[in-house]
Amino acid sequence: MKKIIKVENLFTPQEVANLALSIKKPGVTEHIDDELGRIRYEGITVRRSVEEKLIDFVYEQTGQTNLIMNMPPQYVEYNRQYGEPNLRPHFDRDFNEYIIDYQLESNTSWPLGVDLDVYEMPDNSAVLFRPNDSIHWRPRKNFEYGEYVKMLFFRFFDPINPADNSHLPHNPADEMFDEVNALRDSLD
Numbered sequence: 001m002k003k004i005i006k007v008e009n010l011f012t013p014q015e016v017a018n019l020a021l022s023i024k025k026p027g028v029t030e031h032i033d034d035e036l037g038r039i040r041y042e043g044i045t046v047r048r049s050v051e052e053k054l055i056d057f058v059y060e061q062t063g064q065t066n067l068i069m070n071m072p073p074q075y076v077e078y079n080r081q082y083g084e085p086n087l088r089p090h091f092d093r094d095f096n097e098y099i100i101d102y103q104l105e106s107n108t109s110w111p112l113g114v115d116l117d118v119y120e121m122p123d124n125s126a127v128l129f130r131p132n133d134s135i136h137w138r139p140r141k142n143f144e145y146g147e148y149v150k151m152l153f154f155r156f157f158d159p160i161n162p163a164d165n166s167h168l169p170h171n172p173a174d175e176m177f178d179e180v181n182a183l184r185d186s187l188d
Helices: 013-022 048-062 175-186
Strands: 005-008 029-033 038-042 068-079 098-106 112-114 117-119 125-129 148-157
Touching: 013 048, 013 098, 048 068, 048 098, 048 125, 048 148, 112 125, 112 175
Parallel strands: none
Antiparallel strands: 005 125, 029 038, 038 068, 068 148, 098 125, 098 148, 112 117
């Protein structure tokens, strides 16, 4: 059974402020993914209390106590200055069991699609799901200059029995994505 959990106000205001400060510290590297219309920051660190809070949340929601957080988390900002933001239906095709897609801040609305459900993402909200069992995506949106969506991705894996999801389809034209693509097309 697929379990998709949406939560609002995941972090306290102080935790949100600390997350925002952690993004551009020394040692963080940035990469522009112009195909996705985003800049990606790697090497960020989060406070141990935030990590523990997220691990507890995943344990409570999934019942899986053997998962650990894949560090460091990844931060991305979707913004037209980095290309046209576009997140086609896909699987992550990695070894992670769960992901928390967390919206830190935005000045526009860009819902998250998971399988055939669409979730509005206010700031400080998150969706927990299995990124290799659920197709995830965003509706097409023409970002205006200055519009942005800032996200953090927290991934969790089983260190004893890591998953191998490399067999999942990568091509967005694969028939496995047909139903989700039809839904995405209907939202235009």
